[in-house]
Amino acid sequence: MEFGYFKKTVMKKTTKCIPIINKEGVPIGFIKRFYKNKVERILDHIFDEFFVNVEVMDANLNTVVKATENLSFRSMYRSNWSIECKEKGRLIFEDQTKIKTNPTMRFIINDTTYYLKKGFADKRVRLEDSKQTIADITYDKIIPPATVSIEKRQGDLTLHLIACLYYIFMLRE
Template structure:
């Protein structure tokens, strides 16, 4: 398993970059919350989950993943654009949650369908390959101490077609939409 670490900000509305590190504590990229307009940032102070958009970049800025929320009163959807030197890929992340405490997101990427699930009273998020039912990525808190509550670990399966940037982007959108 490939292991990556990052630390979430204490303030949910923060746009400061979150550094993604590998197992050797070497920086591989950044993720941050994005507001397209100043109005979105102001409205997010008053209305929870008004604007949930995320940008993920590799350290050398070769890979860039950007999400854009599609407005819907019934179900949340995001269009996620992945840009690297070879290709430009887009996919839709859909919220299939029945209850906010038990979120369930679904997306299709490179011909495979994935489910992102977080069970009630369980602090870990699992990204499952729907075809095989195998966990491709698991994101969990490193420690339960109050000081270290925001340190997260991503364990990515070695033969996974999902990159750590894509997994963290999907996780961060889920995390911002359920809190």
């Protein structure tokens, strides 16, 4: 079982690197939000959370996971991201939310469908496939700077990928 945590920032639009720390207090990586150009940054400040791009690096600041939002007419209705993962390759992460109080995101790796789900008034977000819960993600308080804890129970997904998926989920919430 792997464990990691990071601190939610006070400002959602910040582009600073946030350390991901393991049980022993050692940084195992960094996560940050980025903009592809200045136009994206300006539009994002005008329209709330219009562009969400996330990059996760290892302890040596080498990019491990990079998620960029796909822009199309369809993505205005349901957002989706193209994710480049060093270990898993390229995958699509898409919003499947039908009711705003129960957000759900979906992605597929090697014919296995994973869901990132949150229940109404629940502090826990679950990453699960059809058979089991892969990881539990919780936060200690609603008001930032909250500590987000990631507890990976099983599966072959890396902690960096799970952190990236949750960070996108958190920014879109």
